[in-house]
Amino acid sequence: MSVIELNQVSRWYGNVVAVNDVSMTVGPGVTGLLGPNGAGKSTLLHLMAGFLSPSGGTATLDGRPIWRNHEIYRTIGLVPEREGVYGFLTGWQFVQSAARLHGLPDDAAERALDLVEMAPAKDRRIETYSKGMRQRVKVAGALVHDPQVLLLDEPFNGMDPRQRLHLMDLVKKLGAAGRTILFSSHILEEVERVAQQIEVLVAGRHAASGDYREIRRRMTDRPHQFRVRSSDDRRLAAALIADPSSGGVSLTAQGLEVRTEDFRRFTRLLPRLARDLNVHLWQVSPTDEDLESVFSYLSGRS
Amino acid sequence: MNSVVASITYRAMLGRKRVWLLALLPVALIAIAVLLRLIGAGHESTTVTLMETFAIGAILPLLGLIAGTGVIAPEIEDGTIIHLLSKPIPRHRIMVTKFAVAASLMVVFAGVPTFLAGYLMIGTEANVAAGFALGAAIGGIAYAAVFLLVGVLTKHAVVVGIIYALVWEGAIGGYVPGARKLSIQQWARTLADQVTTSPALKPDVALSFALPAIVIVTVVAVIWAGQRLRGLSLTGDE
Numbered sequence: 001m002s003v004i005e006l007n008q009v010s011r012w013y014g015n016v017v018a019v020n021d022v023s024m025t026v027g028p029g030v031t032g033l034l035g036p037n038g039a040g041k042s043t044l045l046h047l048m049a050g051f052l053s054p055s056g057g058t059a060t061l062d063g064r065p066i067w068r069n070h071e072i073y074r075t076i077g078l079v080p081e082r083e084g085v086y087g088f089l090t091g092w093q094f095v096q097s098a099a100r101l102h103g104l105p106d107d108a109a110e111r112a113l114d115l116v117e118m119a120p121a122k123d124r125r126i127e128t129y130s131k132g133m134r135q136r137v138k139v140a141g142a143l144v145h146d147p148q149v150l151l152l153d154e155p156f157n158g159m160d161p162r163q164r165l166h167l168m169d170l171v172k173k174l175g176a177a178g179r180t181i182l183f184s185s186h187i188l189e190e191v192e193r194v195a196q197q198i199e200v201l202v203a204g205r206h207a208a209s210g211d212y213r214e215i216r217r218r219m220t221d222r223p224h225q226f227r228v229r230s231s232d233d234r235r236l237a238a239a240l241i242a243d244p245s246s247g248g249v250s251l252t253a254q255g256l257e258v259r260t261e262d263f264r265r266f267t268r269l270l271p272r273l274a275r276d277l278n279v280h281l282w283q284v285s286p287t288d289e290d291l292e293s294v295f296s297y298l299s300g301r302s
Numbered sequence: 303m304n305s306v307v308a309s310i311t312y313r314a315m316l317g318r319k320r321v322w323l324l325a326l327l328p329v330a331l332i333a334i335a336v337l338l339r340l341i342g343a344g345h346e347s348t349t350v351t352l353m354e355t356f357a358i359g360a361i362l363p364l365l366g367l368i369a370g371t372g373v374i375a376p377e378i379e380d381g382t383i384i385h386l387l388s389k390p391i392p393r394h395r396i397m398v399t400k401f402a403v404a405a406s407l408m409v410v411f412a413g414v415p416t417f418l419a420g421y422l423m424i425g426t427e428a429n430v431a432a433g434f435a436l437g438a439a440i441g442g443i444a445y446a447a448v449f450l451l452v453g454v455l456t457k458h459a460v461v462v463g464i465i466y467a468l469v470w471e472g473a474i475g476g477y478v479p480g481a482r483k484l485s486i487q488q489w490a491r492t493l494a495d496q497v498t499t500s501p502a503l504k505p506d507v508a509l510s511f512a513l514p515a516i517v518i519v520t521v522v523a524v525i526w527a528g529q530r531l532r533g534l535s536l537t538g539d540e
Contacts, residue, residue: 049388051536068532073390084381086310088317094385100306101389141385 002062002075002148002180003027004048009057011043018043020204021057026182030175032195033184034215040204041184042081045153048182049078061149074102077142081153081184083134087127091118091137094126098141112140117166131158139167150174152183156190168194192216223247224263225287228270229255231280239273255283307386307399311373315407323368324407327361328415335419344423346430350502352423353434357416358490362438363467365412366445366486369404371460374527375453384536394528397450401524404446413439433498441490444516447523448486454530482506489516 004026011019019040026048035041046052047059050066050073059066066072085094091113099109113119116136126134135158142150152171156164171194175181185191191198192212200208200215208218230236233256237249240258245266247259260266274281315324334352338344374397377383386396416438420431452466453459474481482488483506492505492512505512 046536051384051387051534053533053535070387070390070392073388076388078384078388080381080384082381082384084384086314086382086385088313089310097306097310098385098389101304101386101391142388 001028001178004066004149004180004182005058005060005063006044006047007058007060009044009047009054009059011040011047011052011055017204019047019201022201022204022206023057024199024206024209026180026197026199028175028178028180029197030171030195031180031182031197031199032191033182033199033201034186034188034191035184035201035207036186039186039201041186041201042153043204044201045151045182045184049076049151074145075147076149076151077145077147079135079138079142079150079152079155081157083131085126085134085138085141088125090123090125091129091133091140092122094137095122095140095144099144102145104144108144108146109140112144113137115143115170116140132160132163135159136163136167139170147179149180150182152181154185155183156185156187188215188219221263224260224266226258226260226266227255227283227285227287228258228281229283230274231282232277235277236273236279239277240269243269243273245269257287303402304391304395304399307391307396308403310386311400311403314377315369315372315403320372323372324365324411327365328411331357331361331415331419332422335422339423346424346428346500347502349420349423349430350498350500353416353420353430353494354491354503357412357419357434357438358441358487358494362412362442362487362490363445363463363471365408366442367449367460367463367467369407369411369442370446370449371453371463373400373404373407373453374450375457375459378454378534378536379457381536383534387531387534387536393531393534394525397454397528397531398524401447401450401527404450405443408442408446409439412442428500429498430500430503433494433496433500433503436497437490437492437494440493440516441486444486444489444520444523447520447527451523451527451530454527454534479506483511484515486516486519488512 006022006024009019009022010017022044033041033044043052047054048066050069053067061072061075064072095109095113096106099106113122116139118133118136118140121133126137129137135155139155155167159167171181171183196211198210198212198215199206208215228236233251237251237256240246241249245260245262247261250257270284334356338348338352387393413435417431417435420434424430449459449463452462456462470481471485471487488507489512491503492507492509495503495505496509
């Protein structure tokens with residue numbers, strides 16, 4: 001059982017702050033690091049993996065400092081996001097070299113390749129691999145020493161659905177076996193499916209933390225904006241504003257702009273009102289459903 | 303030293319077309335030597351001039367640049383170095399291995415061709431070939447060490463290396479006599495002079511300075527590069 005602990009970690013490049021005063025503890029099980037692109041996920045992961053020094057605060061693995069400590073790699077396996085793998089090696093040579101760099105025999109490499117189902121293609125050069133295959137071979141390279149901690153940067157990017165499911169399964173299994181696993185992603189569904197614990201990072205700040213139900217709830221329990229077009233916008237607006245779940249209704253040329261404080265209540269209210277008033281609904285569309293606005297809402301609250 | 307690191311580095315340097323980057327200049331040197339011999343210009347003094355200006359003066363720093371930066375800089379640039387750095391191996395050991403690979407390449411691609419070129423022109427006369435081969439090998443190793451360090455210090459290793467070779471060793475060394483003392487090229491000439499008896503070679507730097515200088519520069523560069531690798535920051539694509 002291994003634990004990575006970040007204590008008020010910050011990292012800046014020149015006067016650009018990439019990670020801002022983040023404290024978190026990553027323990028056994030699967031943790032998802034969720035955030036939009038450019039939120040500092042990679043920076044945070046590199047801080048955990050010993051490839052960046054914290055500008056402030058401390059990053060430790062089981063109490064030992066991570067930075068400038070090559071011994072941590074006995075415990076940590078790292079799958080970087082960049083495609084940086086030696087293209088001139090075959091998959092087998094790549095994973096075998098990883099095993100040998102750990103001082104392990106070749107069976108460790110074989111086992112790791114089997115784990116990611118790359119044994120059939122292992123004798124081809126990596127430069128001939130698809131992005132998903134490269135990803136899997138990198139995962140195999142990170143797993144040769146059966147590490148207690150596995151860090152993966154956007155691991156599901158570029159994989160086809162079958163490969164993605166397979167890797168998700170593998171990650172879940174390793175997490176269930178008591179390994180400490182952290183992976184980054186900008187896709188909520190991906191994180192929800194695999195991670196028990198979710199850490200949300202927005203603009204370098206630690207915006208939210210919890211299990212997926214908690215994160216889901218916080219993401220839906222926020223004011224939502226809808227655009228509604230109907231056969232009689234004015235009547236509908238009057239009825240909507242009478243209900244306590246409406247935060248504001250405005251009449252525009254494109255239809256109604258409705259802001260609601262209670263998402264669930266609103267989704268039941270609107271069809272009922274339409275039926276009762278005999279108003280036809282032509283269009284109901286959320287205007288702020290994209291992940292960016294969800295994230296910015298979360299970061300604004302914390 | 304680590305054999306896995308060494309074998310990956312050799313493959314990166316010698317694989318497929320990349321070996322030509324290293325082989326091109328030595329092949330040119332040998333071709334010129336053969337040509338001079340064929341047109342009857344194979345005298346001792348011509349040989350020394352060719353060795354001084356072309357073998358040690360031009361090829362050596364360029365090969366040192368290719369080998370020294372080549373063993374590590376591209377890997378840092380494209381992130382493949384993570385494969386080696388994310389293993390429980392002391393980073394200075396990775397660096398020493400990289401240096402050893404670069405040094406061996408310099409012996410093979412600078413030392414040996416220099417000897418061949420000299421030998422093709424005048425055989426073993428006055429030990430010119432052996433002397434310059436020694437100078438090229440040892441000087442080349444020092445160049446490799448320095449450019450290895452440059453490759454870890456800056457992303458613009460090749461530009462910095464070319465400026466160093468042209469401006470410092472070429473121009474300033476030519477006009478400012480004091481600067482010549484601090485030039486790997488001059489130290490290599492001094493070493494060559496220890497073996498060859500040819501009066502055509504007149505080194506500017508005494509052995510008592512050149513030998514310690516070349517050792518210190520090489521050792522310091524490798525240690526410094528190892529230190530830099532320990533504190534190497536890699537960022538993602540963000």
